[in-house]
Amino acid sequence: MPATPSADLPDLAGRTALVTGASDGVGLEVARALAAAGAHVIMPVRNRDKGSHAIARIRGSVPDARLELRDLDLARLDSVSALVATLSAERTPIHLLLANAGVVLLGDRRRHLTADGFELHFQTNFLGHFALIVGLLPVLQPARARIVLQTSLAAAFSRIEWSDLQLERRYGAFRAYGRSKLALALFGTELARRSAAGGGVVTVAQSHPGVVPATAIAPDIRRRVPPQLVRLATAHLGNPLPLAPLPALQALTADAAQGDFFAPCGLLQMAGAPRARHPFRHARDREDAARLWRVAEELLQKSARDGAPLH
Secondary structure, three states: OOOOOOOOOOOOOEEEEOOOOOOOOOHHHHHHHHHOOOOOOEEEOOHHHHHHHHHHHHHHHHOOEEEEEOOOOOOHHHHHHHHHHHHHHHHHOOEEEEEEOOOOOOOOOOOOOOOOOOOOHHHHHHHHHHHHHHHHHHHHHOOOOOEEEEOOOOHHHHHHHHOOOOOOOOOHHHHHHHHHHHHHHHHHHHHHHHHHHHOOEEEEEEOOOOOOOOOOOOOOHHHHHHHHHHHHHHHHOOOOOOOOOOOHHHHHOOOOOOOOOEEEHHHHOOOOOOOEEEHHHHOOOHHHHHHHHHHHHHHHHHHHHHHHOOO
16 A cells, blocks of 8 residues: 655744644644644634643644644634734734634534624634634735635535525525635635735635545534444545645645645545645636625624624
């Protein structure tokens, strides 16, 4: 059996990376690889105990890893604003940023709202990251940062429905997840366009890890499936954890052009080593990307004005 490809990263000493969703799964492995290459890694987490456990796991293989936890709950806009304010006040240059955190509630038929009143997938996977990255642009631009949006294969099968953006009328967990990840990809498309128009101060790329059964995806389905089937899927389907972080790592560190997209090389992009690929067709729609940016700004402004949940 051929050896599993591994991350071959440049020396990242003196660089600071911020990785959302780094307390487990793909995000943890990205943080581990960046730290092993010498980067100082900021890990914004919702659960401090889980984050501390992740740091211990990373230091088990990278004893001198430079890691720090910060508080971030993407499902709470006040938490996003607090992190933006703290990092902005500290003026610590951020050279690499991976928007990796996400939620997918496959198997749960109920539509969940955040404390801010937005559909949970929409806010966690897209709107919270939008607020975080746009808020941090004054920190990212002087560092000439590389920003990577970690989207999903589900985005390839999704379209934005403007009349039902948050699935109030026709909810389904996979539909909500796919649209939220497509929204994140469209955000990346518009951010890359704006950056290029402004002289390319930051570079924006996108990636997705393929299908990764080894992560804690779809907890409701996992609880209903016999454990032996979960183990079988984890062992034989999709991308294993050693491969799954590689597209994001390539997007973060390769000599990429504005708007480049990295994904697994295998059939239907489900698994395999990373390679540069064409972005998903609907994620390349510049009109949708510009419109979504405007809608996101309006939603955030309305939420700030109201100071109360939106329904």
